[in-house]
Amino acid sequence: MRLEPIANPTAARRLGLPVLAIAATMLIAMVLALIAGANPFAVLGQIARGALGSKLAILETLNRATPLIFTGLAVAVAFRAKLWNIGAEAQLYAGAILTVVLGTGALGAPLVLPLSALAAMLAGAALLLGPVLLKTRLGVDEVVTTLLLNFIMLLFVSYLLEGPMKDPLGMGWPKSPALIPEARLPRIVDGLRLHWGFALAILAAIVVWVIQTRTALGFEIRAVGQNPEAARFAGMPVNVVLIKTALLSGGLAALAGWSQVAGLKGHLSLDLSPGFGYTGIIVAMLALLHPLGVVVTAIFVAGIFVGSDAMSRAAGVPTYIADMLMATALLCMVLAILLTKFRVVRG
């Protein structure tokens, strides 16, 4: 078999195939439910109810979506330039660390929130700058370096929480001291458990969208991603574009850590992120790297995770079904996108 480009893919092909990818994922969800000895339709229903079935469930889904919007944007921005940032997990923790450093009394009321956000972004950007410089200067593959940095960063956080950042009142539990109240993100509506981080995440998506569609940098990022040689030939400073992309991407991932600490947890601990950095890759790919699409897919992915937790308690199907579904969705989606542009021909 070989692939033949399709000159003008029909709308049915461009829309139908991604829908088919989601349908295939649902089918696999049902097969997994059957394997687990549960009723597949009941399992799908319970996931949906667990994610959206009540006001509490919806708020939980949106809260879970917040860090995923940030990490999804971080990945979408980087992947658009074919910069493979798999280190959003580490950048998230870098942001969280700075949020705690500045938010536990070092800064006072009006400044602490914006400055901790800024510092977090700088930390995340700095963390990705290293791998990108290694890529542009020495040709070291950034996938491996950013992946390895995730492990180093988690060990560094573990060291901080048992050493210099240890909460003296933590009863031996490795966590940082709590943020001062002024450093916390307030709730959007009093009494509802949803913080401003969610609104800021949507704002970030809009900003990224504007950057990508309305600025020279956005044009350059796309050009470098599509064909770096052509971009270089056209006189584009490819390495500078990659570095700018990295700063933006690392900064966005760090905001996920900032919003988790300042908005939700109020302190830093080792379970701050159950892999939000990695899940961000799935969120970005499902959104076809579109920044506004990231908001939608982040809520969808968050819903699957929140819904699976609830379903697992009720139906006894392991919660890991959510991770399997997300990985399946990712693989089905990349295949579907390919098939919108190419036709499989025999011979």
Add this chain to the structure above:
Amino acid sequence: MTEIIDILISASFWAAVIRIASPLILATMGELICERAGVLNLGIEGIMVIGAFTGWMAVYQGMPLWGGVAVAMLAGMLFGLLHSTLTVPFGLSQHVVGLGVTLFATAAASFAYRLMLPEVTSPPKIQPFQPLDIPVLSDLPWLGQALFSQTALTWAAFAVAGIVAFTLYRTPLGLAVRAVGENPAAVEAQGLSVTGLRMGAVMVGSGLMAVGGAFLTLSAFSSFFFEMVNGRGWICIALVVFGAWKPGKAVLGAILFAAFDALQIRLQQTSMGAVLPYQLFLALPFILSILALILMSRRAEVPAALMVPYNKGER
């Protein structure tokens, strides 16, 4: 300083080095085969998890130890088939597919483990491979303990490295695999199937990665934990680069790397360990991997067609 020398001359240290190197050698050989054929396999981390899980589960269900190894290998090849179907004939991004396979395989192992053992809190144990007693050699003073008190799976790891090196450099099949990673069009012109060679290489490589994972459950430890692979797959990718895509150098890299790993575990118990945080020692393997990548970046002989999909008839 004397503490370090004491560690380096102890036989148990070298026994540990070879033990720690074994799964790295197996998985690094697997990745090396994939990359020599032109396919970067980032599924390695997840495939090692699947190997660790399926191998252990097969033995836990009553299969013999070598049966567990075979099951792990087959499971790895199955994931290799998934990876290579998407990356070779369809030519999808090897980065995205590889990460997808890692996420899927890791989740599948966790899902299956929880399904089969819903209630357990402490992971059940199996009877793992025991060190082989080799007549004469195992009884040698110092050397016997340092080099000749290993399990059969460790011997298999070194044998695999030899077979991979021999096949790649001394057989027509190895020549074809290397050529397909350098110049697939030329291979096609010879009447060989680029798709077949690449998919075969990825499947065999993935099988070896899974056996590397199975080493952890069947030889090193005797039970399965969720986090047990813990980045070893990514380290193996760095080892392939460090070894300049050559089996012999990659084995040396794995041994060097294992030596640092065995050293850091022992240093934690010395006066250094009392001063420095233990996390620094644990981070050492990852820091070393990054340093190795930087060190080798300038002289690495990357296969020319690595990560370049091949579409027949397209020029």
